Amino acid sequence: GESVGLHLPTLSVQEGDNSIINCAYSNSASDYFIWYKQESGKGPQFIIDIRSNMDKRQGQRVTVLLNKTVKHLSLQIAATQPGDSAVYFCAEIKLMTTDSWGKLQFGAGTQVVVTP
Amino acid sequence: KAGVTQTPRYLIKTRGQQVTLSCSPISGHRSVSWYQQTPGQGLQFLFEYFSETQRNKGNFPGRFSGRQFSNSRSEMNVSTLELGDSALYLCASSSRGPDSPLHFGNGTRLTVT
Numbered sequence: 001g002e003s004v005g006l007h008l009p010t011l012s013v014q015e016g017d018n019s020i021i022n023c024a025y026s027n028s029a030s031d032y033f034i035w036y037k038q039e040s041g042k043g044p045q046f047i048i049d050i051r052s053n054m055d056k057r058q059g060q061r062v063t064v065l066l067n068k069t070v071k072h073l074s075l076q077i078a079a080t081q082p083g084d085s086a087v088y089f090c091a092e093i094k095l096m097t098t099d100s101w102g103k104l105q106f107g108a109g110t111q112v113v114v115t116p
Numbered sequence: 117k118a119g120v121t122q123t124p125r126y127l128i129k130t131r132g133q134q135v136t137l138s139c140s141p142i143s144g145h146r147s148v149s150w151y152q153q154t155p156g157q158g159l160q161f162l163f164e165y166f167s168e169t170q171r172n173k174g175n176f177p178g179r180f181s182g183r184q185f186s187n188s189r190s191e192m193n194v195s196t197l198e199l200g201d202s203a204l205y206l207c208a209s210s211s212r213g214p215d216s217p218l219h220f221g222n223g224t225r226l227t228v229t
Contacts, residue, residue, distance in 0.1 A: 032214055043120070043206050043220035044159075089159065099212045100147045100166040103174060106159035 008087065010111045019077040021110045023090030028071060030092035034104070035064060035075045039086045047075070047088075077112075085114045117142060120221035122207050128227045134195040137224045141188050141209030147171075148190040149218065150182060153204040162205075165190055194226075202228045 013019045025033065031052040036044035050057045050064045050073075057064050063076040073090050091104040121140040129135050141148050150162040161174040165184035182192040188209075194201055204223040210216040 034218075036220075041222070043208075043222045046217040046219065049214070049217070091159075093214075095214055097171075097213060098215075100164060100171050101149060101208075101210060101213060101218055102164065102172050103161040104149075104151075104159075104218070105161075106151075108158050 008109050008111045010113060012113045012115060013080045013084075015080060015082060015114055015116050017080055019075075019080045019084070019112060021075040021077075021088050021112065023073040023075075023107050023110075025071050025073055025090065025092045025105075025107070027092060027094060027105065028068075029094045030105075032093050032095050033064070033066060033073050034091045034093075035062075035073075036089045036091060036106075037084075037086045038089065038109070044089060080112075080114050082114050082116070085112055087111050120207055120209050120219055122205075122221040122224050124224060125222070126225045126227075128229065129197050130229055131197055131199060133197050134193065135197060135226060136191055136193045137205055137207075137226070139190045139192075139207030139209075139221060141190070141207075142211075142219055145209035145211050145216075145219075146188055147210045147212065148184055148188065149208045150190070150192050151206040151208065151220075152176075153206055153223070154202075159206070162192065197228045199228050202226060 034049040035047040038044045048059045061078045065074045087109045089109045090107045147166045149164040164172040184190045206223045208218045208220045
């Protein structure tokens with residue numbers, strides 16, 4: 001039969017506004033979290049990461065917040081631009097070694113559409 | 117510095133055939149991971165190689181295999197292709213663990229007819 005695709009939630013944001021993308025993670029033992037951005041026709045691009053011993057981390061125009069109590073991760077993008085239109089994925093992992101990544105568990109993704 | 121390079125970019129195969137996908141990591145990177153991306157299942161981990169050794173393997177059937185060469189280049193092979201193998205196959209590399217971000221290539225789009 002025909003496979004059913006994942007229905008990606010969509011976030012519509014006006015250019016210049018701030019965006020907040022949310023992610024619920026599944027494994028309470030995960031100790032490393034990453035946000036990726038995927039534009040059409042391209043592979044995922046690393047945005048920012050955060051370890052479980054932190055609550056907040058800031059990058060250029062982006063902030064990641066981690067709430068371990070409710071297993072929630074969010075990505076805030078300041079002054080959203082048309083180039084921010086993409087699918088955003090959160091990923092989690094329980095690190096087992098220090099010299100390789102292991103298996104990243106990705107969320108389903110959020111489609112961000114920036115309108116002028 | 118060149119990014120992760122995957123070849124070919126697009127492939128069309130018939131059910132029952134086999135296929136080999138190639139990945140050249142970023143220069144100096146020793147770790148290579150493979151992921152399958154489909155609309156139905158999202159991004160799923162296939163396997164990870166580090167210095168020619170398979171470190172981790174995902175929950176895929178034995179038809180999916182891979183290897184890494186001494187120059188860190190990697191290949192993955194899918195035998196006896198099924199329609200459900202149609203997907204975007206992504207390769208990612210890093211110089212080592214989480215102190216170095218995982219960088220993805222743009223993938224190989226495999227269509228099985």
